[in-house]
Every structure is written in structure tokens, then in C-alpha cells.
Amino acid sequence: MDFLSNAVVLSRMQFALTAIFHMIWPVLTTGMAIYLIVIEGMWLKTRNKDYYLHARFWSKLYVLNFGIGVASGIPMEFQFGTNWAPFSEATGDFFGSILGFEASMAFMLEAGFLGIMLFGWERVPPIMHYIATIMVAFGANLSIFWILSANSWLQTPAGGAFIEGKFVVSDYFQAIFNPFMVNSILHMFFATLETSLFMIGGISAWYILNKRHSQFFALSFKIVLAIAIAVTPLQLYIGHLSGEQVYHYQPTKLAAMEAQWETIPAGESPSWSMVAIPNDKAEQNDWEVSIPGLLSYILEIKPKLSEPVQGLKDYAPEDRPHLIGLIYYAFRLMIAIGVFLAALMAFTTLQWLRGKLSTENITQQRWLLRIWLLSAPLGYIAIESGWIVRCVGRQPWTVYGEVRTVDAASNLPPGDILTSLTGFAITYTILAIAVIYFGSRIIRKGPNLNLPIPGEQLQSELDTTPAEFLPDSRPVEAQQ
Amino acid sequence: MEPLQNFLPQVWFVILALFLFLYVMLDGFDLGVGILSLTASTEERRGILMTSLSNVWDANETWLVLMGGALFGAFPLAYSTILQALYIPIMIMLFGLIFRAVAFEFREHSNRKLIWNLAFGIGSLLAAVGQGFALGGVLKGIAVDQSGHFVGSNLDWFNWQSILVTLTLIQGYVLIGSTYLINKTEGKLQEIHYSTAKLAAFTTLIGAVLITITTPIFYISARERLFSAPLVYLFALIPLLGILLIALLIRSLDQRQEKRSFLWTILLFLLTFLGLGLIVFPYIIPTQITIYQAAAAPSSLVFMIVFIGFLIPIMLAYNIYQYIVFRGKVAGEYYGGE
Numbered sequence: 001m002d003f004l005s006n007a008v009v010l011s012r013m014q015f016a017l018t019a020i021f022h023m024i025w026p027v028l029t030t031g032m033a034i035y036l037i038v039i040e041g042m043w044l045k046t047r048n049k050d051y052y053l054h055a056r057f058w059s060k061l062y063v064l065n066f067g068i069g070v071a072s073g074i075p076m077e078f079q080f081g082t083n084w085a086p087f088s089e090a091t092g093d094f095f096g097s098i099l100g101f102e103a104s105m106a107f108m109l110e111a112g113f114l115g116i117m118l119f120g121w122e123r124v125p126p127i128m129h130y131i132a133t134i135m136v137a138f139g140a141n142l143s144i145f146w147i148l149s150a151n152s153w154l155q156t157p158a159g160g161a162f163i164e165g166k167f168v169v170s171d172y173f174q175a176i177f178n179p180f181m182v183n184s185i186l187h188m189f190f191a192t193l194e195t196s197l198f199m200i201g202g203i204s205a206w207y208i209l210n211k212r213h214s215q216f217f218a219l220s221f222k223i224v225l226a227i228a229i230a231v232t233p234l235q236l237y238i239g240h241l242s243g244e245q246v247y248h249y250q251p252t253k254l255a256a257m258e259a260q261w262e263t264i265p266a267g268e269s270p271s272w273s274m275v276a277i278p279n280d281k282a283e284q285n286d287w288e289v290s291i292p293g294l295l296s297y298i299l300e301i302k303p304k305l306s307e308p309v310q311g312l313k314d315y316a317p318e319d320r321p322h323l324i325g326l327i328y329y330a331f332r333l334m335i336a337i338g339v340f341l342a343a344l345m346a347f348t349t350l351q352w353l354r355g356k357l358s359t360e361n362i363t364q365q366r367w368l369l370r371i372w373l374l375s376a377p378l379g380y381i382a383i384e385s386g387w388i389v390r391c392v393g394r395q396p397w398t399v400y401g402e403v404r405t406v407d408a409a410s411n412l413p414p415g416d417i418l419t420s421l422t423g424f425a426i427t428y429t430i431l432a433i434a435v436i437y438f439g440s441r442i443i444r445k446g447p448n449l450n451l452p453i454p455g456e457q458l459q460s461e462l463d464t465t466p467a468e469f470l471p472d473s474r475p476v477e478a479q480q
Numbered sequence: 481m482e483p484l485q486n487f488l489p490q491v492w493f494v495i496l497a498l499f500l501f502l503y504v505m506l507d508g509f510d511l512g513v514g515i516l517s518l519t520a521s522t523e524e525r526r527g528i529l530m531t532s533l534s535n536v537w538d539a540n541e542t543w544l545v546l547m548g549g550a551l552f553g554a555f556p557l558a559y560s561t562i563l564q565a566l567y568i569p570i571m572i573m574l575f576g577l578i579f580r581a582v583a584f585e586f587r588e589h590s591n592r593k594l595i596w597n598l599a600f601g602i603g604s605l606l607a608a609v610g611q612g613f614a615l616g617g618v619l620k621g622i623a624v625d626q627s628g629h630f631v632g633s634n635l636d637w638f639n640w641q642s643i644l645v646t647l648t649l650i651q652g653y654v655l656i657g658s659t660y661l662i663n664k665t666e667g668k669l670q671e672i673h674y675s676t677a678k679l680a681a682f683t684t685l686i687g688a689v690l691i692t693i694t695t696p697i698f699y700i701s702a703r704e705r706l707f708s709a710p711l712v713y714l715f716a717l718i719p720l721l722g723i724l725l726i727a728l729l730i731r732s733l734d735q736r737q738e739k740r741s742f743l744w745t746i747l748l749f750l751l752t753f754l755g756l757g758l759i760v761f762p763y764i765i766p767t768q769i770t771i772y773q774a775a776a777a778p779s780s781l782v783f784m785i786v787f788i789g790f791l792i793p794i795m796l797a798y799n800i801y802q803y804i805v806f807r808g809k810v811a812g813e814y815y816g817g818e
Contacts, residue, residue: 063585064589066538067582067584067585068581068582070538070581071577071578071579071581071582072578073545074541074544074545074574074577074578075574075578077545077548078563078570078574080552080559080560080563081548081552081559081560081563081564081570082563082566082567082570082571083564084560085560085561085564085629085630086560087560088552088556088559088560088563089556089557089559089560089561090556091556092552092553092555092557092559092560092776093553093556093776093777093780094780095552095553096549096551096552096553096554096556096559097549097552097553097554097776097780097783097784097787098553099548099549099552099553100546100549100550100552100553100554100784100787100788101549101784101787101788102549103542103545103546103548103549103550104546104549104550104787104788104791104795105787105791107545107546108539108542108791108795108799109795109798111538111539111541111542112539112542112795112799112801112802113798113802114535114538114539115534115538115539115802115805116535116802118535119534119535119806120535120805120806123805123806124805168777169777169779169780169783172779172783410560410564410567411564412564412567412634413634416567416568416571416634419571420567420571423571423575427575427578431578431582434582434586438585438586438589438590442589
């Protein structure tokens, strides 16, 4: 158990834990926010109260998610200083200012309008409320822009040089728009959107399966499906582009993603390893199943490699990533989920075109709905896998090729880190359990279909529906 | 070039002070309300206390995130050295903030409200304790080598002065939290907060006096600066103004003036802040590293002024708008049962 007395390892474990946990929450705050814009816009346009009720229902899950995102996000920022002081000092001129921009442009905007979006329905005119919703979504998605720009800069540092161990910026534009930046932002943007869509779709499917408000939730199911038609294939393509960039810019990461020990020269048409047991010590894969000729298609959609694929053995052990098995399988898991979700979208769309999703038929699509329900968490798994590939694969570097992780960590007493790490592990476990518990409680309780519509109080007074909504009572549906 | 190289760090020192002041003021009443909730005897009162914050706590906390990011970008050396030196108080604050942040939503949905009431109250208290020790640690000075890297021990921040600072900060938060609640509540509940505010005004005063008396000891290297003209006049003025403000505050509490009591408290915070700022300036890692040594390159500082500077009025505008939208008292009847 030497690692318990190693400040670098402990700080890495703490960063990994807090980052993996934190990453779960911004997914809905960014992705679902776009869905909320869509339904609120539909409400303003059609004045169909179902859209309004959808906005109210989903924002309950949104805010549950939001609080934990804020709570778990603050430790992320402060850890750069506490646990990675040498890194912060070396890169602060650029990296720190980007975090400052993120806070002032994105985070503050989101926070400044969230109160109005959640509690302001009765206090501001509908159009002002809609602006608040848009600002929240815009702020959240602007966070993706800045955070992914900063992270991409760690992958492909640009726009300056390290002089005496300190990064001196010569061109901010180049540093912000570093080589990985555009693709990474798009990949993350569509990842949060796609995950949110399948989360909303999965929950909607659960209601339809249980014959609760089937018609109401068929609406959200179809809205997310319609958006997914565009998003899922696009995401596969952007993912492919991201992979191609790794091939060009980060040879050690690509080698780890493919568990490729020997170098493959350009012009070859190598096989793609599908399943393997990578062995770090023996520097080989103990067992492997591969598909001939596929690798060059995966990397650049061409029959032959245009550049060599460097093997891990080309690099000294201290210059290449470890945990090859983790990187290798995380990458495959992400791709598998991306392809699966696109296929699910395609099949569901087909059923839609065949009229199987109409009000009368949708409840009979039990298998399809079950698959949607089970697919709800898949996007999260893909996102976490992608980040593992991105950041574990970047090792041993914190700034690729420039700053080593071992040199980036603060010289803290290991006991202090171990204590905070344990604290985070316990706290985050409690939070995860609590959010699943309360989240499923909100879902089981269902939407409140008797909320007064803003600006239409008189009508709702004439409404004869009972004041108390009883979750499982069928008559409520009949009243719709 | 020389004046510019001094000017830019000074501008950033002021911007950071502004962010920190906004944070201390806004999250100050947030945390103060949280600490006060520990004394609430009924579920209804706790409900009103939490509801008074539900739409603003998140934006208030964001000033801390903004301050952190801006410090990171403008003074990377200070960001890394100070946070590393204050590892334990920062972690205490972070855990406190986590628990109080999640308590808002979890309490709403929970049947066992006690757990989340405690998470909210104790979380707020922990955050204040962490901040108090961090402030005390910075005022006491952080041990660094020639290049500004931390060379002290992990418990340097813990001493009697920092305990005093922490206790006073908690009192200050309770004071501003009480005066905020005076503006948000009515009737019997409001009366409770008039009396907590008055009590906190006295305890804050005692703490402030003790700190003022002992501060030159905290800060030996600044002693000469503080006691020479023209700064000495300014420093003589601050305690006098402080006493005047406390007197005005107590009078406004006695006369049941809602808005004025809050205003005097804010001015009191501002005055304290100015005093601390004058003590610390031009150091950013007391007692050795100045803002000029710790600053990022001038191009970075300019770039950040362009991006963040012009957003400051916009950020202030929509934050104020949010306060206007949710102005007025928290209505009790919504929070009776659940």
C-alpha cells in the first residue's frame, strides 16, 4: 500500500474521483436545458398547456441535478490550487484566466437566471421567463466551451511556450482555439445533449410502460426522438474526428487506446483489435480478437494508414500511459454505446414512421420502451469512459509533452490528502444514493397536471380536477 | 512600461477585492442564515429561512468561484501558494459548501428533514469556519521561500489569532444574515431576528475591537507603514467610522428600521474590508510576496480585463435584477406543512 503515502498518487486519485463524480451533473444542466428551451418555446407558440406542464415537471429533476453540480464543481476549481500548486503556477497565465472567463461568462449567467427560471413563473412575464431559460441554457453550454477549451489546451498546448517552467502566452486566440478545441467542444456538447435526450426518453418510456400519463409522456418521447435523429449520427461522426485528431497529435494515447505495442508503418492496412488482454509488464497483449483491415477505416476512413501508428514500446515506460486495459476498454465501451444509441434511434424512428408510436399503439411497444428505459444511463457511462480515455490516456503528462503529472502535484502531507479523499468518497457516495432516492421519488410521484398556468388563473379556477394529485390513479388520465 | 507593470496588478487587486467583497457580503448573509437556522425551533421557521435563499444562494456562491478563477489567472503564484498552505481550512469550507448546497433540494423532497436541516446549518457553519481560518492564516502570514513557494507546515493557519478571526467572522455572518432576514420576514419571526442582529452586533464589535488591537502583531512587517503619515490618519478613521456605524446599526435595530439596519451592516462589512485591504496591500501572500511579484504577465492581465472587466457591470445588472424580481417578504403560508 505504498500509494497511501504518495502525495502525487493520492492527489490523482482525489482529482479522478471528484472529476468523475462532478461530470455526472453538468450533463443534464447543459443538455436538458436545451430541451427545456424547446418545450417552453413550444408552449409560448402553441399555448398548449401540456408543454408548460412538461417544462415544470422536468425542471424538478433539473434543479435536483443542478445543486449537486454546483456543490461538486467548486472543489474542482479549488483543487488546482490546493493539490496541483506547481501546475497552477506554471499555467495560471492561460489556464487560470480561462477558468476566470468561465466563471464570469458562463457560470454567473447560469446562476443569475436560474432563480427566475425555477421560481419566477408567477413573478415575471412569460417572455422574460423564456429569456431566463435561454440564459440558463446558454450559460451552461458556454461552460462547455471554456472548460473544453482549457482541457484541450492540456492535450494540445498552443499559443505560447514554456519558459523556465512557466507558460508564457504569445497568442491568446491560438491558445484558446488550440488544435483539439473545436472538436472537443462539439463532442462534449452533443454528448451532454444526447445523454439528456436518452435520459428524458428513458423516463418517458417508463411512464408509458406503466400506463401513467401515456399520452403526456408520448409527447416528450417524440420530442427527444426527433432531436436524437439529428444528434446521434452527428455525434458518431464528431467522435470519429476526435479519434483522428488523437492519431495525429497524441501518439502515446492512440497506442494506449488500441493497446498497440509495436509500431505499424504508414501505408499498411492493419487489423483492429476488438477484444484483448493487454499486459503492461510483458509489453504485449496476452490474447486478442481482431478484425482485419479495419483500423485505417476507423482512424481516417481510408483503406491504408497515411501515417504510422506508433507502438507503446517506442516510448520508455516513464513516457507513456499505463493502465492500458482501462484506456483500451473505456474507448471501446464509449464507441459501443454511441453506435448502440444511434441504432436505437434509427429503429425507433422506423417504428414511428410505421405509425407504431401513435397514441393508441405506443403502449404496445413494450420491448422498445424497455430498451429505452435501460438505455437511460448509457450516455453517462459513455461520457465517463470518454473522459477516462482523454485524461488517463494523456498521462504521464498533465500538459501533453510539457508538464509531467509527477511535477505538477503539490507537496502536501499524504495524510491530509488521504483524509480529504476519504471525505470525498464518503460524501459523494451519500450524495449519489440521495439523488437516486429523491430522483426516483420525483419520478414516481409524477407530474403535477393541475398547476395553474401563468396568466390563466381564471380558467384554472373553473377547472374541476381534484386539488390533490394522486400518483397512481387512472382517472386523472381520463380527465386529460 | 514600469508604471503599467505596477498599474495592472493594482487593477486586478482591486477587482479581486471587489469580487471577494461581493462574495463575503452576499454569501455572508447566506451562511449567516444557515448558521441561524441551527437555532430555529420550528420546521416552519427553517422553511422560511431556506426559502429566503432558494433563488439566490447559487448566484451568491458563484462570486467565490469567480474570485477563485480570477485569482488563478491574475496571480497564479498567490493562488497556488495560498491554497496549498491552507489545504485543511479550504477543504473544511468545501465540504461545508457541499452539504449546505445539496440540503436545499434534498430537504424539499425528504420526509426526514432533520438530516438536511443539520446538513444546511452545520454545512454553513463549517464553511464559515473554513473561511475564518483561511482569512486568519493569510493575515498571520504564509511561510514562503524566495520564489514564493510554500515552505510552512500544514497547521500554520491554526493559532489564537485565527481562532479570534474565525469567531468574529461567524458573528459578522450572523449579523448580516439577521439583517437580511429582517427584510425577508414579518411579525414574530422578524422580532427574533431583530434581537439576534443586536446580539451579533455586540459580539462582532467585541471581536473587531480585539482584532484591531492585536492586528499590528499579526502583521509585523506592516507596522511601520501603518503608523506613519498619511496612512495613520486613515487607520485612525476606520475604527471611528466603525464605532459610528455600529451605533447607527443598533439605533436602526431599536427603531425597527428594516432597510437601514441591512444597509449599515453592509457598510460595516465594507469598512472592515477596506481596513483589511489596506493592511494587506501591496502584499498578496503576506508577509513576503507582493502583487507585483505574483502577477501574471501584463498581456494576460490586459486580456483578462478585456474579457472579465466589461462583464462586471453586466453581471451586477442581472444579479440585481434577480434580487428585484424576488424582493419582498417570504410568504409563510407556502411553507407550513411541507
